[in-house]
Amino acid sequence: MKRKSPVQNMVLTALFAALTAVLSQIMIPIGPVPFNLGVFAVYLAGTLLTPGNAAASMAVYWMLGALGLPVFAGFQGGPAALFGKTGGYVLGYLFIALFTSLAVHFSRSTGIILLAMAAGLACCYGFGTLWFMHLTGLDLSKALTLCVAPFVLPDAAKAAG
Template sequence: MRARDVAFAGLFAALTAVGAQISIPVGPVPVTLQVFLVLLSGLVLGARLGFLSQLVYVLMGAVGIPVFANFQGGFAVLYGPTGGYIAAFPIAAFLTGYITEKSGRKTGMVLGSLAGVGAIYLLGWLRLGLFLAGDFHKAFLLGVLPFIPVDVIKAALAVLIADRVRKAMDLG
């Protein structure tokens, strides 16, 4: 792995940490810029480096660095109601990057971003449902449904920005 790759992965881990602090509380799951930056990491860095950047982010938070929303950190956050969403970030970045790489430019970017959001919702919904004593219907109503319009906008913005960022970073 080249130094440039490590630097870009670290940059996106740091950007995700900053995006987590831009938070609007709406029940047990806040609206943050994390999803936008997770998708952007997969779109810009590709599957492998996008995954790595988000894995670094999750590990930083797991060991107690306050990088999660509201300057939280520690394993307890991953075990809490939002833990599934956070744990899904590396998978989402990988899926977004992989589908983009395999499917072509714009179509792949859109499909990859939607797959990434889907992975975040799936793991987040499952963990929130378990946290709510198995009430998966309530978890869907609290942790997925209200976020769909916002996350579709985030995905669209990530797709629009990713091509320009890749060109500016000379990634093609």
């Protein structure tokens, strides 16, 4: 496989950060964590980019949001959005992108890739839920009911998509 130039890598990284921002706006507001297609973009980044570029695309996405650009779900941006109640899930996108990309680049087994996608999503859920609990004072059961249970099947469908 031909190596991509540094410029191609930067363009792909920026493209997937932008795609994540755009798909994050396609949402259905249910509960405290909106259901959106941002996770689908993260799975795509992990599937199509190298591990380093997949992680970098999520870092660019975070930085754009932290600087105030309205890239997070509901056209939110700024440090308050990134570090608010749902910020842990956005930061958890890194796990999905990285685990998926590592599996795609080091295994051709569909089962291994799907397992890596599930592991990345589980880490994202874990990180985001702990973050949510810390900021809201809710217990684990209530946080999982509000922030994870409604999203397991839709997020699994995004991985299969």
